[in-house]
Amino acid sequence: MHRVVITGQGAICALGRSAPAVMKAMAEGVCGIGSLDFQDVDRLSISIGGQIRDYAPEDHFSRQEITLYDKFTQFALLAAKEAMAQSGLTLDEDLAGEAGVVLGTAGGGLQTQDENYRSVYEAGKNRVHPFVVPRLMNNAAASHVSMRYNLQGPSFAVATACASSNHAMGQAFGLIRSGVSKVMLAGGSESMLCFGGIKAWEGLRVMSKDGCRPFSANRNGMVQGEGAAVFVFEEYEHAKARGAEILAEVIGFAMTSDASDIVMPNKKGAKRAIQGALKNAGVAPEEVGYINAHGTGTAANDKTECAAVREVFGAHADNLLISSTKSMHGHLIGGTGAVEMLACVMAVRDGIVAPTISYEEPDPECDLDVVPNEARNAKVGVALSNAFAFGGMNAVLAVRKI
């Protein structure tokens, strides 16, 4: 078995346009959630989200590129560019064959679908742009990243709703650990903040109209965000030999399926995923200092997640810190685990634990140290990142300081 380390990271979301900017905002407890701004937003009952303000594709891409890139692809490419630059990797033909990319997304090119359905149904047009299909396909982001960096090994997209990024990073981890790949770009991206995207979520009646308050007794639902984060996962000896800066080590991953309900979370499935990640990492529960929670801010998720954590950690549940950074960047759905991995890296590398902001009232069913409102300095040996998706698909990653 090979060891896997992170040698680069990049991000873009409502909290900032680079990984350091997002981490700084997390450490400062900045709220990136505000009024949504896009066509027909006045026809939505939900009007807040973690939108990337003043984002202009022309600032980053040529006209020809924009023709081919949905926003979820653009976000992924921007994050990948930052991650690759930080890693300092150059891929010769041998290494390129052992390098790939796995990205999570739930909606894929949803903006492209929304725009083109509007065009044929509402505007009555009978012709759409020839690149609609290559723009909207869920693997478009992963494909463009592979082309940009000449990654010729295993590459694919993963769609498991809100756990997509964690499943994607878990697959990348496994490919390096088992010796299939030397280098994997991994993470996820999402761009669901458009009329059709939010309208669909409204129907489920799980969205908050006024804010994301995970673990707080007065929480009333989730708030969506958008963006991407991409990491360079690299085989440890390879990274060491070239003198790369190592940000953290990925030490474990587990996935479980609730096999019970299409939307309601399940304590047993969550518990098994957390336990599985600890076992896979070979660490004792007491070694975990921080958990980046799934923490959506819905009534159901937060209490189920806290109960699962209590069952896994027993008395140690009162010693560890657990926070939901969704309170700051919103729920990036298929991209959320990737952005949240930044909080895990920050915890183990910098000893700074991101807070759960907008925390107002204690909830007896969420009676853990959720790092309310202000970041905390703490020595964290091992951090976990939880993701529990609609459809009962759970994925938990474990990282360690190196």
Next chain:
Amino acid sequence: MTGAVKDKVVAIIAEQAVLEPNEVSMDATLEELGLDSLGLVEAIFAIEEQFDVSVPFNANDPSESEFDISNVSSMVSAVETLIANKGA
């Protein structure tokens, strides 16, 4: 008018609960009728479509929502209020 609203709401709830309308008593709770959270959200959607109203309901906090789902009778009253306010 009142009877008509009641019959339609009962029919909607009955359909979601996989019951005959005459098996839905006015003081029954949704739990007693076997309606789960998804069934409730579907029933609310059907009510909105049927009466062209917007139902203020958040699944995270049913007790705090303005739409009272304590039992079938309270739901019928809430729908009647929504219809009345629409005309106002």
